[in-house]
Amino acid sequence: MPEFDTLHVKNIVLLGHAGSGKTTLAECMLFEAGIINRKGNISEKNTTGDYHELERERGNSIFSKLLHVKWRGYKINIIDTPGYDDFSGEVIAALRVADTGVMMLNAVMGVEVSTDIIWDYTEKFRTPMIFAVNKLDDDNADFDKTVREAKANFGSKVVMVQYPRQTGAGFHEIIDVLRMTMYKFHDAGGKPDKLPIPDDEKEKADLLHKELVEAVAGNDEALMEKYFDKGELDEDDMKNGLKRAMIGHDLFPLFCLSAERNMGSGRLMGFIDNVCPSANEMPAQVTKKGDRLPCDANGPACLFIYKTVSEPHVGELSFFKIYSGVVKSGMDLENETTGVSEKISQLFLIEGNKRTAVNELVAGDIGATLKLKNTHVNNTLHAKGSNYELPPIEFPSPNMTVAIETLKKGEEEKLSQALHQLREEDPTIHVEVSSELKQTLIHCQGDMHLAVAKWKIGHNHKLDVRFIKPRIPYRETIRKSAEGSYRHKKQSGGSGQFAEVLLRIEPWYEGMPEPKDLTVRVRDNYDLDWGGRLVFYNCIVGGAIDTRFLPSVLKGVMEKMHNGPLTGAYARDIRVCVHDGKMHPVDSNDISFKIAGLQAFRQAFQQADPQILEPVYVVEVLCPDELTGAVMGDLQSRRAIVEGMDNERHFRKITAKVPLAEMDGYSSALRSLTQGKAKFNMRFASYEPVPGDLQRRLITDYNATAKEEYA
Template structure:
């Protein structure tokens, strides 16, 4: 691959709902550049983007693929992202490093939940957006309908077709370029005259395009008012300004069929014309005090190095591959040591490359704005920044969503147990939306992610890294507490012929809401020596982690010793530990104990017509609906729901909505478990406790 300077680079991300055709579109563009001699097909498991065995097996993209395209003396770093909503983290990071977001819309389905998610991410990172209505060759394809669905979903934007289709469905055979007023049949390498029957439609659409181009620049609008039209170059200039500035909220619209390779060359030309070169990109950094500031354009090779890691992957045989985008500065292939500014550790880069799917392509230099890959970096994970040691720069990371799905992990062998922590850490370092922890309260290893498929893929990857894991539904992290005051006295007396044990403790247990555990003494007159207070406290604390009524941690209680007795010879530490423990348990049981459960704030967004079904389902989950809002034919329901009722909600929501719903979930507080449910939990604990 030849060397490309910053002005010859374009960074584009393809985003959209699952099955909108992103991977097939990338395949067509690769074919157009001559990088491949035959277009692969997802059904045949031979596309460049989806090269991983897991992707081939499932028939969908699971990670972001870097696809460099050499086209018309430029290099387009194309990022093909997953559409399945479990993999939102991949989409966020890809948008973070692109300079324009191409939103791919299925011409039959129009705007879907994945479209909206990606669109909002582009807004968060203030990225320009270009819309591509794809799959125009499909049965029931509808360009106008898809365009209207965009306008309905995002009414604050102006959608301006630059290309319109020639034909539709099985008759789709090309596109009309409204700037040049020429037709481009098939892939679009050659110009032709517009079919006569489409001329009126094209002229009407061109008028709308000219008006939109004029509105982007004061000089152009003066020219338009004076002469009533613009030249093709002026239209391009106006739309270039509009397409590159997110604040103008003007979205150019193109039309393609990736599978039939129709309209794809004009789309690639648009990437060169309407996407800003990387020199124009500003980027946000994190200062040592935690505040943030923007590094303003232009970015070039002479600036300090700042390379953001947007992806990393680990393979048993290849090792770790680190994908990055250089926001400023440059890298060459000479072995050098750089600073991971995110953690302060040094990394040596011995060779540079780019990837085309799984193919490694060596590079000698990467200029500002380019994307590349380094192998075997030991201390760098997704979201980190590589910089020069002299001028550390930390690029701000995206805010990733909270996990929605979790499983408890069970290693299959002792060898798996020994390696599990290392492998899970590798997986989570590569994917910021994946988290693992040892939960001491429920005594399980928990893996959290964005959904069932996300977790299943992680388990499969762990297996490929040599750790085999079974999964089960995690225990709910209930808590135990009391709602009233109660007291009890317990005497521990043990005589075995030699030295005996004696300790008597009178204890009161009472609520300490929000204050955690407190131990104090109200003993007067020396009934118990103060030297035994720590022993009593230790005995009580031995119960806190294992619980009293159901085996869950005890929280928010005060244990108050108010009386007791001791023996001048037989009283000792262990005696008062036991007496304190048993007095606490008896008083706890008498103090109207309750189970507490985690309550989650859940936001569910679905098509408006499905809101009734969602509300009906929530009613079965002990939900408390906090609010409902409908906008652009989509309804958002906010509710508080016990975590116990949400453990597998993603699968239920997908079933109810046919994959058209999304939800977020975050912890709010603990609340009392209803008595009839608590009884079942407590009853289930008794056999297990007896067995122990």
């Protein structure tokens, strides 16, 4: 039998901005539970969580880590997550399988931008949440300001369970208004003395206790009646009421910490095992078909893969949460997505980089297994015949794109394999081989994300690569009508080649009238793969060109639109009317009319006031108010058009339209400009005309490198 039943397994995720103390708190929890006998330190690069070589090199968390402790009859699974938004995929995946979130707030910095962004994900998952105000021992700590910002950002649902009697270097006393006790810590932290609340704090503590009781009662009608009758709620009432309110996302208890000095972590752990919900107390999962899947150990086995890691000399380690049944080593499960049968040959409990083999895990627990054949992140494995498929994790869209190439020729296949593995481990990285730009592109979350990808490629695959600026997917179009004609004649003995094509091109727009001076015989509309439209008219009268040659003319036009006349970029939104020409009874053929159509189109295009279009993106930047001017100045230097500024919680949101060509390096520039206090996202908006000077430069650059076209 499993060591812990479902009710006694708690899954928590540590969240917060970089530097808020998540990894240090995780270290405290391991130490308090006796898993480790000495707390590691980030500055000494010896924490259990940040074990990866790259994390110790950089001094911050990059990957989510699974840890666990045994605490007073409960097993607490802890997922420590990175704080930089470049690694938001790790946070979202962890939130998907956690049953409670612990949001760390830095008492020096207050509510920071990444905290705000992460909160949106917790709202989406409806994750029960705890706030933990950390670093109260810092001389610049401001507990009251941090609480005000938390309430301003996350609402009145934030309720104080604790407050510090003092902050700064003298911080060592926490007043708990749930238990109406003062915890007094010794210099080394650890287990505190439990003392009565001092007289000079009694009035404040009583007031906050009353607010807490009323907040709990206010979310439960039966408790409200009991509170009105007795004027108080007992400990069990408070425990059950808090749990229900947290599950309903109606209350967010707030605690005090100094993780560095191990003050407050034990009380937080006690609250987690005593109040926070187990997986079977949370709402049942709903499958993609709409069926309910209760977290029940007696149900059919069902697990969900939320993360994979490739380990050297071992293979892929797949992390999962069991949503139903009991999973045992040696069990055969079916992958609902791929239909493949997978054998769970080994089961592991994970402690950072350490694996402990177990024979079985119960519903609600989190573990890992090795060497699944064809199972990936977001796949559901279940007992045969169950046919459960859980909804996938929706990962964020990329904010940054670069081109990648190897420094040595002949290593393209090796790079392809490396990028495939990178994508398997990190679903927030998208890899694209662009036939349009003739580059291999990596789409990612930011420059730190990219640096990690490069490190993995170099260390795990022994490949030297470089990132270069991606080419911009410009488009070409026209702004007025023009005529074009071309006679193709070639004689080389025997049958020759002959075709003459006269055509008109016009800017196409939705609802434009039919040409009045031409007889339209056939109209064809083509929605182009690269966006926009080609409308092709057969306006031939009197059989000047046989109908059978019109597809060849169209083929020539389409070929030139695929490789535009100005810069080789795709052309779009053009109407072509073929209205005259000549043919020869012997020498005319398909290739002749294709060439004539292409050259007539190219000639007309150059006379039709051609225009290069560039992709423009909507960029939204979230930053503190005092940094607004600097952020706007930088955007305007990038040819941005600022469309508005709004308040979003206690941050400023700047919305601007920015050409993609100007967004190169923006991630690192914004981080440098704001010391990491700002966050941005971008999405495609439209194609817009480039300025005249830029158009001339693009054409000149293209003509200098383009090969002469065969005609």
